[in-house]
Amino acid sequence: MPDRALSTPLDDSFERYLQDKGKGRGGDGGNYRRNAARELKRFAEWAAGDRGDNDWTGIVPNDVDREPTFDDLDERVFREYARHLGGNRGLKQNTVQTYYRYISAWCGWCVNEGYLEAHYAQRASAMAPLPEDDGRKPGDQQAWTSEQRHALTRHVDERARDAVEVYTTLPEDTDPLDKQRARYEALKAARDRALVFVLAYTAVRVGELLRDPNDPRRRGVRWEDLSLDDGSMDVYRKKQQWDAASLPDPVISPLRSYWKLMEPPTERWPVFPTFDQRTLAELVQEELAERGERPEAITERREEYARDLLLALDENIRPPSITTDGARSILQRLSETAEIDIDHPKHDYLAPHGGRRGMGEVLVRAFGYTVAARYLDNSEEMVRERYSHIEAGELGDVATEALNEIEPRTQG
Known part of the structure; x- marks a missing residue:
């Protein structure tokens, strides 16, 4: 093996590795890339002596003043890191296994790329301090019970029906801004109802349904992806290809009434757009400015609307879909307002994967x-x-x- 490879600092290999493992154009996206980058950073800090115990000085000899290189790595280093992960950090045994696998995968890549001569991380002596894996994925065990599913869907259905009734029964002489506020509340309640029903009955992964900021291919389903007459929805699957998912009968009515209320200007609009005011305000101002509107005119235009979402609908300024984290926030809010009894060690709300x-x-x-x-x-x-x-x-x-x-x- 060339001496040049052995003398290479560890973090010089990280970006190439992450690009190879990332998704999308240039390998810049994907949850795996994000998680691997986090663990590689922790490993590099530990190797440099920045994340160990008070008496831990890193893997470089004490009499040498340089950053860690591949020449410092052997199976004893990975054994010590396995011991560090399973030590006093309070991590569950499955989490320790998961974190170590990120480093082990990088180590195997380094062998193939010529940085290391052997896959030290996979040697029995290196892995010996790791706790046994009980086969469960951390945090992936919640399942909505029939009672919880019915309680949540009934709650969001009642909220949406009430909000839509308030909006559609307003007197004709209602102030335009008040009418817009009522429509906005109806749209938000209808969106939340549709989202809950889809998560509860389709078994589609939340990452296939909504936007993932770390993967540009997952931009969230659009109305053009839905066929309510056929009861199907095109989603970008975990297996990295588009596929049709079923929309069972309980989902059709909430989606159809939501579509009629929204009246999206094009089929390319997201089914579940963000309602975040800051995001929409910036989007509307930037888009109108690009269309040649002056700042004063933009301000006047926005003042005509109770919410920027309604202006975006009228002007066909397409907002982004809510993110997977946004869905979790929505479910946290709805689980609380529905007063659903939840007994789970990790989640105090009905999490998306539980549906x-x-x-x-x-x-x-x-x-x-x-x-x-x-x-x-x-x-x-x-x-x-x-x-x-x-x-x-x-x-x-x-x-x-x-x-x-x-x-x-x-x-x-």
């Missing part, structure tokens, strides 16, 4: 693993693993029935 898992429970119990796998866009093997508790319960019932049939009953 998908809850629908998976329903499908497995009703139609089995094969049908559920098709609906969830997963392999049957993965669905069996995720919902193994259902099969275990069913086998327990079979065992009980067998015992009742074969074992002689003791007489009292």
Whole structure:
């Protein structure tokens, strides 16, 4: 191996690695890239002695004044880092495993690229301090129960019906701005209802439905992606390709009434646009300025509207979709106002992935693993693993029935 590679600082390899692992043009997007960048930064700081215990000075010999290079890496370094991750940071065992895998993947890439001569991170001695993985993904176990799903959908349905009724029954002589405010509240309630119903019944991943700032290909579904007559919706799947997802009957009515209320100027409008006032204010001002409007005229135009969203609708200024984090904030707010009883170690609200898992429970119990796998866009093997508790319960019932049939009953 060239001495030049061994003397290369560790962080000189990070950007190339992240580009290779990133998504989109130039490898600049994707959740994996973001998470890997975070863990590589932590590893580099630890290697330099900036994130260890008080007596930790890093992997460079004490009598040498330079930053860590590949020449400093061996299996003992990765063993020490595994011990550091599993030490006193309060991380769950699965999280420790996940963080280490990011560093291990980078190490394997470095071998292929000629920075290292061996995959030290995968050696048994390096991985020995890691805690055992119990097979669960941290934070990915919540599933909406039937009671929770019905409580949340009933709550958002009532809110939307009330808001729409207020707007549509206003007297004709209502002040225009007051009428706009009522329409805005109706639109917001209708959007929230449609979002909740889609998350509750389609089992579509929230990252396939909404905008991901770290992946430019995930811009959020648009009205052109929906076919309400056919009951389908085109989404960009986790497997990196477009595919049709089902829109079951409970979802159609909320989406259709929401579309009629919004009347989007084009089919390219997002189904779930952001309602963030700061974002919309900046967007409207920038777009009108690009169209040649003077600042004074823009101010006057905005003053004619109670909200910039309504101006954007009239002027066909397309806003961005809400983000996946935005959906979580919406569900936190709605879970609280609906006063839903939630008992979960990580989430005190109905999280988006819980809607998908809850629908998976329903499908497995009703139609089995094969049908559920098709609906969830997963392999049957993965669905069996995720919902193994259902099969275990069913086998327990079979065992009980067998015992009742074969074992002689003791007489009292």
